Amino acid sequence: MKKYLATRFMHMLITIFLVITITFFMMYLLPGNPLGELVEKLPEDVQANYMAKHGLDKPVYTQYFIYLKKLVFHGDLGESFVNPGRSVVSILKAGVPVSSRIGFQGLIFGIPIGLLLGILAAYKRGKVMDYFTMFLSLLCVSIPSFVLATVLQYFFAVKMQLFPVTGWGSFIFTVLPSIAFGVRSIGVHARYMRTSWLDVMNQDYVLAAESIGFSRTQLTFKIILRNAMLPIVTIIVPELALIFTGTFVLETIFSIPGIGSYFISSVTGRDYPMIIGQTIFIAVMYIFAMFLVDLLYMAIDPRIRLTDSK
Amino acid sequence: MSKTIDNQVDVYLEDDFKFDKNVSDDLETISRESLTYWQDAFRRLKKNKAAIASCIILILMIVMTIIGPYISGYSYTEVDPMARNQTPSAEHWFGTDSLGRDLFARTWIAGRVSMAIGVIGALVNITVGLIYGGVAGYIGDGADKLMMRIVEVIGSVPKMLVIILISMILKPTLTSLILALTLTGWIGAARMVRSQVLQLKNFDFVHASIALGSSPWRIIKKHMFPNVMSTLIIITTLTVPGLIFAEAFLSFIGLGIQSPNTSWGAMCAESQQMILFYPYQLLVPTILISITMLCFNLLGDGLRDALDPKLRK
C-alpha cells in the first residue's frame, strides 16, 4: 500500500511540475508585449528599465529557471504586472478566502439537500416522487450557474430588494452567490446518491443483516448509509477543489473580489504573472484534491486497501 | 389406492382421463419474437416520454436556428439606432438590443453557434476518444500504460482552466474555440471506450469467435463496435450540455465568440450588464440555454436506460 501511495505522490509532483512548465511557456509564447498596454505607451528607455526589472530581457529559459527557483524556494509567484508592487501571492491571499467562502457555503447548502433528495428518490423508486426529484435534480444540473445567478439577482436583489445586487461585505452579500453556486451540487449529489443508495439497498448483505434481526432503522443508518456514502465521498472532494473554477463567473456578476474575478481581469488585462500564478494555484489544489480522494478511498473501503498490498 | 385431500371435483368431463395426444410443437419455441438489440432499445426509448419530448424540442430548436433568422424580416447585423433597446413588440418579436438589432434574428443565429459548438465539439471529443481509447484498449500492455499515463496527466488539470488559457492564446474563431473546448474533453470518452474494449476483449463470446476462426477485423466490427457504439451515443448526448455551458462561460468572460457573430452565451453576457434596465433581453438566451441543456440531459438519460442491455425484456 505504501508503494502505491508513493507512486501516486510522485505522479502528483510530476503533474504539478508539468503544469507549471507548460503554463509558463504558454504565456511567454503569446504574441504581443508581455507587459501589456500599460507599458506600451512609455518611452523606450523606461520600457527597457521595466523589462530589466521584471527580468524580461533575459532569454525565456533563464526566466523559467528563475521563476522556478523563486517559486520552490521562496514561495514567490512574482509580482503583478497590472498592479505593480503587489505580489501575486498577496493577491491570492486576499482572494482565496472570498472565493472559498462562496464555495463552501454553496456546498454546505447544496450537498445535504442533494443527498437527502437522492435518498428520498431511492425509497420512492418508480413512483411520482422519484420522477419528480430526479427531474428537479436534472434541472439543477442543466441550468448554468451564471444563468441562475442573473435570475436570482434580478428577482431577489433588483426587484424584491431583499439582497444587495453586487458587492461584498457581511453575510447578506454572500447569500445569492452561494445559492447560485450550490444549486448545481443539489442535482449532482441527488443523482449520485439515488443510484448509490438503490445499489446498496438491494444488496444481499442487507437482507442477510435483516435476517438476523436488524430493524429497518438500524439497517438504514448502520449499513446502508455507510456503504452508500463511499462513492459519494469521491465526488465531494474534487468538488471542493473545483470551487475555484466554479466561482469565476459568479464573482463577475456579483462583483465579488475573489480570485475568480482577479483571474478574469488578469486574463483580459494580460497580467501574466497573475495568470500563471493563479493557474498554478488552482491546478495544484485540484491535483492535490484528486490525490486526497485516492487516500480517502483507501482509508474507507477495505477492499481497495487490501488488494493493493498483495 | 389413493386418499384425497382437497377433493373439489364432482363432475368429470368425457375427455378428462384420456391422454392428451396433442403434443405441443411449440414447446421449444420462444414465446415472443425476439427483436434485435437496436429495435429493442428504440422501443424502450419510445416509452420514455421525457426523452421523446426532449428530442422533439431539440429538433424544433434546430429547425428554428436554420430558418429563424429569415422569418423576422430583419438581418441580425442590421443596426438601427432609432430602435434601440425596445421591448418585445409586433415589429420585433423579441425586442431589440442596445444597437437596435432585431433580437429574434440574433437569437436564432446565436443558436446556430451554440448548438454547432455543442454538437461538433461532442463529435470531436467522441472521435478522438474512440480512436485513442480503442487503440489503447485493444493493444493493451505497454502502449496502453503509456497512453493512460498521458491521459492521467491531462485529466489532472481542471478543465475550465485549460479552456480559458487556450482561448486566450488562440484567436477567437469558431475553430479555435472548438479546439480549446475539446482539448480536455476527449479524455472521458477515451477512458470509457478503453475500459469497454478491455472488458469485451475478455468476454467469452470474443473467445468463441476467435475459436471459430474469425479475423480480428470481423471481431471488431461485429462484436466490439455495437457494444461500444451504445456507450458512445450516450456520452455524445451527455457531453453537449457541458460544451454549450463552457462556450457560454467563455463568452461571459469575453473570450468566446466575438461580434458581430454571437452565441447564446454572448447574448447572456451582453444583456446581463443591462439587467437593471432591460431585463427582457436576458430572458430569451437564458431560457434557451437552459432548455437545450436540459433536453440533451434528458435525452442522454433516456438513451442510457434504453441502451442498457441488462434491462432487456
Add this chain to the structure above:
Amino acid sequence: MRKKVLEVQDLKVSFHTYSGEVQAVRGVSFDLFEEETIAIVGESGSGKSVTAKSLMKLIHDPGEIKPSSKVFINDANILEYNTKKLNEFRGTIVSMIFQDALASLNPTKRVGYQVAQSLKLHTDLSNTEINTRVLEMMNQVNIPAPERRIRQYPHEFSGGMRQRVMIAMALINNPKILIADEPTTALDVTVQAQILKLIKKMQVQNKMSVIMITHDLGVVAGMAERVLVMYGGMIVESGTTRDIFYNPKHPYTWALLNSVPKLNSDKSEELYSIKGSPPDLLSPPAGCPFAPRCEHRMGICNRLMPPKYSSEDQHTVSCWLMNDKAPKVDLFKRIEVGYNG
C-alpha cells in the same frame, strides 16, 4: 411423535411488477418437525427461494405475502408479528444462510464484527463475553486461526471459508430452525461436501431443524429425511427421501430424477431433458402447472388443478394420475407418447 416446530398453511406470495402480478408461490403448505432436515427441491423460478424468505417475512415491496397465508412457529403466526417481535425472532429462533456468501457479508466490516452482530442485537452480553463466544463459534465451524481471522474482511476469505463465516453468524444464537438457501451451489464439489458435513454437525449439536433449499438432488440424498418437490409455485410431491427417490409418483419428480446423468448408463443413450420451459407466473395456467411439459398429460390436467392425494407413509402427490379414474401408468416404463427418444 416428534414435536412440530414449523407449520406453513397456504402460503401465497406475489410480486407486483410493471407487467403485472407474478404469482411466485401459489399455495404451499408443509410442516417441519424437531431435529429433522427437509429439502425443498425445484428448478429456478419454482418459488423455493421465495418460500424460504417468506418463512422469516423477508419479502418486501413489490413482493406481497397474501393475507391468507400463515406461518406458525411455536404456535404463533409470525406473519402477523409486528416489527419488534419480528426482529426479536429473527436470528434467535430462526436463522437463514444464503447462496452467495460474498454478497451476503458486508464488505466494509470485519468478519468478527459481523459474526458478533446477532449477539449484540439480542443479548446483553459484555464485549468480552461476545468476543469469547465469537471465537468459540469460529472454532466450531472449523475456521483455523480465528483470532487473526476475525479481524479480516470478507474478501480475504475463500468461498468455503466465507460460507462457514455465514454459518457462524447465523448459528451463534442457537436458533431452533435453520433455513439454508442453496448454501453450496456456488462452491466446488469438495468444499460442498465439507459445508454440508458442517451443517449436519451443527444440527445434531444444537438440536436444530434444517430446511435445505436446493436444486441439487445429490445434496438432497445426503442431507434430507424428507423432500418437498416444487414446481410452478406449488408443491407437487412430498415424502421421505427414500420414497421420492425410489418411488416417485409425480411425472415431474420422475423427470427430474431421470435428468441426472448416471455414471453407468449406456453410452448410446441420449441424455434425458425435459422439453419446454417453466410456466409463466404472470398468467399461470388454470390446471396443473406441469401439464404442458408432461408426457402423461390428460384432458383434466389442462383444465383443473389436481388435488393433493396421499398414499402410505406421508407421501403426497398433486397429480391427476392418482385419481381412481385415471389410467394406471408405470412412470419407469417408456411410453411412445411424447417421449424425446
